[in-house]
Amino acid sequence: MGLQWLDGIREEQFYFVDPATSPWSADFPNSNLCGISWDDAYSYYILSASAMETEGNAIIIPGTPPEDTAKFLFNVDTERILELPYTYGDAFVDDFSGTYSAMGFVGTMDGTVDLQVDGYGTLILPTGTYDNVVRYHFDRVQNNTIFGNTSQTTKEQWAWVSADHRFWLLLMEINDDGLSTSQQVWYDKNPALAGPSGQVDIAQASWSVLPNPVEPGTSVSIVGNSDSFHLRMEVIDATGRSLRTYPVGTTRISTDAMAPGVYVVRFLGSNGTTAGTTRLVVR
Numbered sequence: 597m598g599l600q601w602l603d604g605i606r607e608e609q610f611y612f613v614d615p616a617t618s619p620w621s622a623d624f625p626n627s628n629l630c631g632i633s634w635d636d637a638y639s640y641y642i643l644s645a646s647a648m649e650t651e652g653n654a655i656i657i658p659g660t661p662p663e664d665t666a667k668f669l670f671n672v673d674t675e676r677i678l679e680l681p682y683t684y685g686d687a688f689v690d691d692f693s694g695t696y697s698a699m700g701f702v703g704t705m706d707g708t709v710d711l712q713v714d715g716y717g718t719l720i721l722p723t724g725t726y727d728n729v730v731r732y733h734f735d736r737v738q739n740n741t742i743f744g745n746t747s748q749t750t751k752e753q754w755a756w757v758s759a760d761h762r763f764w765l766l767l768m769e770i771n772d773d774g775l776s777t778s779q780q781v782w783y784d785k786n787p788a789l790a791g792p793s794g795q796v797d798i799a800q801a802s803w804s805v806l807p808n809p810v811e812p813g814t815s816v817s818i819v820g821n822s823d824s825f826h827l828r829m830e831v832i833d834a835t836g837r838s839l840r841t842y843p844v845g846t847t848r849i850s851t852d853a854m855a856p857g858v859y860v861v862r863f864l865g866s867n868g869t870t871a872g873t874t875r876l877v878v879r
Contacts, residue, residue, distance in 0.1 A: 606782040607722070608634045610763060615640060617875045619832045619860045623667060624651045631763070636870050642674060648762070649674040650692075654836065657698065665836040666698035668705065675709060681759070684716040684730055696740065703742030710735045719756050719765055721783050726765055729758045749773050761787045803863055805849070809877035815850045816876065818861075827871055828864040833857065854878050 615621045615630040624630075624640035631639040637655040641648060652669040675692035693706035715731030736751040753769040768781040803820030810816055818829070829842040831849065834857055842849055849861070856878050865871040 606780070607785045608782040609785050610634070610788070611786070612763075612788055613873060617860065617873050619834075619836045619862075619873075620654045620665070620667065622834060623654065623669060627651045632870050632873075641677075644680075646680055647676055648678045648680060649676050652694065656836065656838075664699055666696070668694065668696045670694040673706075675707075677709075678711075678732070678757075682713055682730065682732075684713055687712040701742060703740055705738055705740050707736065707738035715756075721766060723783065723785060723787070726756075726758055726761065728760070729756050729765065731756050747774050761789060763788050803861075803872055804874050805861055805876050808875075809879045810851055812851050812854055812856065812878055815848050818847050818849070830862050830864065831876070832860040832862055834859070851876075851878050 610631055610633050613630050613632065615624060615627045618630045618632075618638055618640075620638060620640075621627075621630075626642050627640035629641040629643050631641065633639070635655075637653060639653050640651045642651055643649075650670060651674055652667065652671070654665055654667045657664045657666055670692050672693040672695075673691060676688070676690040679686065679688055688711055690709045690711075691706070692709070694704070696703055696705050711732055711734035713730050713732045715733075717729060719726045719729040731754060733754050734752070736753070738749045738751075740747050740749065750772045751769055753767065755764050755768075756766040757764060764784055765787050766781075766783045768779070770777060770779045803818060805816040806819050807816060828844055829846060829849065831839045831841075831854075833839055839854070839859070840849075859876045859878065861874050861876050862870055863872045863874075
């Protein structure tokens with residue numbers, strides 16, 4: 597890795613919520629942790645004392661309404677990200693397989709992750725100095741099949757993690773979708789801490805709606821910190837479809853014309869990315 601990696605380094609945020617408060621919890625029933633990236637990609641994890649696995653990913657595809665959602669479900673064989681506990685010198689190979697859907701098309705996917713924990717030491721970032729950090733390096737190959745045609749994507753990734761910070765402190769990767777190659781490097785401006793059991797702490801919701809549950813045709817109040825009233829909001833149904841949006845400063849939302857079910861209220865920051873979510877139940 598040369599110094600060119602440092603060109604364009606970004607400060608980003610990857611935070612965690614209870615999957616039950618996320619838009620696609622029904623698609624990933626075994627996950628106990630949902631990670632949301634700065635670009636609104638949702639990753640669903642199964643985190644246990646022995647491993648961290650990915651059950652799948654979902655991301656809203658920008659475009660004209662109604663917005664579509666791309667989903668990658670490792671519903672045949674989950675993708676193992678890390679074996680826990682891990683230390684310098686560890687290595688493993690894991691196979692994964694499942695289905696994906698986007699823009700009305702459905703296909704299958706399978707692949708392999710080859711991981712090695714190849715570095716150990718102290719990591720110094722603008723956010724602080726982190727001790728007892730290990731670096732893992734993996735090569736990932738994914739084969740995608742649709743209408744009998746198969747394409748391949750690859751990813752080479754280096755990630756710095758620690759027992760205190762189970763997820764990425766710093767990440768570098770090279771992606772090849774078969775048509776072009778891209779690379780990125782970013783560090784987490786607010787890295788998630790691991791709890792006493794080694795699990796990643798889920799941030800407490802900054803916002804909620806009251807009353808909840810609520811009858812159809814009534815309105816609910818937005819309750820949260822002072823920042824909550826400076827954010828735009830949208831309501832998402834169980835399929836991930838955005839039903840309605842609200843401008844900055846909204847403190848109440850209506851459930852008129854909303855069928856009984858579970859909805860997600862998503863709070864959007866000034867740059868349009870997710871700042872938080874909470875669940876709304878209409879009964």
